[in-house]
Amino acid sequence: MTRPVVGxxxxxxxxxxxxxxLPVSGAPTSYAEAVRAAxxxxxxxxxxDALALLGIVDAVVLTGGADVxxxxxxxxxxLHVAxxxxxxxxxxLGVCRGLQxxxxxxGGTLRGVPGHLLPEEGHRVRTAPGSLVRRLLGAPVRTSALHQQAVDEPGPCWHATAWTGDDTVEALEPTDPSWPVLGVQWHPELVRQPFRDGTGPAIFGWLVSGAAARGRRRDGRPLVAGRR
Known part of the structure; x- marks a missing residue:
């Protein structure tokens, strides 16, 4: 069975x-594990080299990390990749910092947000009717909360589709429905306590499904063969 390549x-x-x-270039292994599981x-x-390598992948993950x-x-x-x-x-898929x-x-802007570093309990998020995150996760969902910065104004290319109780933006989706992009402010790649987030299978399942569809449309390069 072929497997789509996710960068x-x-x-x-x-x-x-x-x-x-020792200087290192990498990302937390939880991202690779989540892609593999999907x-x-x-x-x-x-x-x-990320910008130059976009031509060899079927999907991209922008990871979390330090504040923008x-x-x-x-x-x-x-920013060039985005x-x-x-x-x-x-x-x-943009995760936490990746959404930002x-x-x-x-064209969007950011702001500082207090009270969103909740590594164990996370917080409840409401999703917009008709949105991708509503379709993937349902109306209310509990997510991880590990950020101190968030979107202030999404800019002309995005609309917010999920929020916490204090109206902090928790998801962005493109205003152009042809863009296969999703940004989430939480960490769907986390699967282990005490930072476990239950949204990973749906979020990464969406990403890998999109990657597989794009891979089938590509000309000149077969998908990488392998076993799920």
Whole structure:
């Protein structure tokens, strides 16, 4: 059975080692695990090369991490990717910071939000009627809550489709229904306590299904063969 290729955009961090600090490019393994569990083949895209590598993948994940503005080099690279995926018609999932990058890349703004670092209990989110997140998750859903920044104004390309009780934006979907893009402010890739989030199978299932459909439409490159 063929497996669609899902590119996970990596970033730089440093790992303490006995001989000193080791620079590393990567992403939390939970993203690859979530893609794999949904039937996709995860591939890490090094930050500097992610834009050039979009042509070899069937979908993209923009991951969570530090606030937008904390790492200007990462911001620049991911903003380029966030603009390019739209033109490439690539199914794309933005997770937490990834949602914020999607917003900023297309004219949105951000703000600080207190009270949203709730690693164990998470919070309840309401979804908009007719939205993709409503179709995937239902009307009320409990999600993880691990952020201190959120969307203020989505910008002209997005509309908000999920909110917490204090009206913090928790999901973005494109105003153009032909764009296969979804941004969520929570962390659907988390599957282990105490940070477990139950939305992962539906969210990553949507992404991998879109990737599979796009892969079948591609010319000149077969999907990677493998077993689910």
């Amino acid at each position: 996970i955009v990596g970033y730089h961090h440093e790992v303490p080692r006995p001989f000193g600090t 039937g996709g083949l995860p591939v890490l895209l090094p930050l500097e 503005g904390a790492d200007p080099a990462r911001d620049r690279a991911e 603009r390019a995926v739209v033109g490439a018609d690539l199914p794309t 990058v999607l917003a900023v890349a297309h």
